[in-house]
C-alpha cells in the first residue's frame with residue numbers, strides 16, 4: 001500500500017498552540033477536520049486544555065459555565081479513592097454506572113491554514129468554544145464537509161447529559177452559525193456526504209448502545225441537514241482482527257469513480273486505533289461494496305504510539321491536493337500528523 005507519512009510529522013504539536021486562557025495549559029492538538037478553501041488547506045483542529053495546577057496531585061478540570069459565560073474549575077485529588085484515573089482521558093467514579101464523571105481536559109476548535117498542506121499558520125484564538133449546556137465538558141473531533149458554497153462542521157459535544165452531535169455552518173471560517181444538536185446522546189463520529197444523493201443528504205453516524213452490541217457505523221438520511229431518519233447499520237466490527245471492538249467514521253466520504261471512499265477508524269482488543277477503508281455504492285451509499293481486510297495505517301511511529309493516549313491514529317479529514325490525497329489525523333490524542341497517498345492507491349488496496 002502506497003501511503004507515506006510526512007517526514008515533518010507531527011506537523012502540529014502543543015508547542016504551536018497559544019492557550020485560550022492564561023491559566024490554561026494545552027494538553028493536545030489533534031483529530032482535525034480538513035477542507036480546501038480559497039486555495040488553502042483549512043484545518044479545524046481539536047485543542048484540549050486543562051487548568052494549570054501547582055500541586056501535582058490535583059487535576060483542575062475546566063468546565064464551561066453557560067449561564068455565567070465563564071469557566072468553572074473542578075479540582076480533583078488523584079489520591080481520592082472515590083475516583084479511578086486509569087484512563088488518562090477521563091475521571092471515573094468507582095462503582096458508578098456512568099462511563100465517566102469528568103473529562104481530564106476541555107476541548108475547543110481552532111482553525112489553522114496552509115498553502116502547502118504541511119506548514120500551518122494557527123489562529124491564536126478559538127473559533128468555536130464550548131457554549132451551551134451540552135458542551136460544558138468540551139467539544140471534540142470536528143469534521144468539515146463542503147456542500148455548494150457552505151462549509152458544515154460536525155462535532156461531538158460532551159456534558160453531564162452525555163455526548164451529542166452538533167452541526168455548525170460557516171461560509172468564511174470567520175463567523176459560525178449553530179444549527180443545533182443533530183443527533184442526541186450517545187452519538188459521535190458523524191460525517192456528512194458532500195452532495196445530495198437522489199435529493200437526500202446522507203451522514204455516517206456512530207450511536208452507542210448501552211444494552212447489547214458494540215459501537216459500529218450507521219447511516220442516516222435527511223431532507224434538510226437538521227432532521228435525520230432512516231437510521232440503519234452500515235458496517236459492523238469484525239471478530240479477531242484490527243477493528244474487532246469498535247469502529248467509527250473518520251473523514252467525510254470522498255466521491256471516486258468506483259464509489260464513496262470512507263476512511264474510518266477501528267479499535268482492536270488492546271485499544272489500538274488504526275485506519276481502514278470502506279467503499280460505498282455511489283447511488284446507494286447504504287451498500288458496502290468493499291472493505292479493507294488489513295488496516296491502511298496502524299500506529300507505529302513514536303508520536304502515534306506514545307501520546308497522551310497510546311496507539312492512536314484517528315483520521316478526521318482528507319483533501320485532494322496536488323493530485324494526491326492528504327490525510328490529516330490525530331496521533332496519540334496529542335498532535336496532528338499527515339499521510340499522503342492517492343485515491344487510486346487506496347482503491348487498489350481495498
Ligand code: MAN
Nearest residue numbers: 031140141309312314330333
Ligand atoms: C475516542 C474519542 C476520540 C479519541 C479516541 C482515542 O474515540 O474521544 O476523540 O481520539 O477516543 O482516545
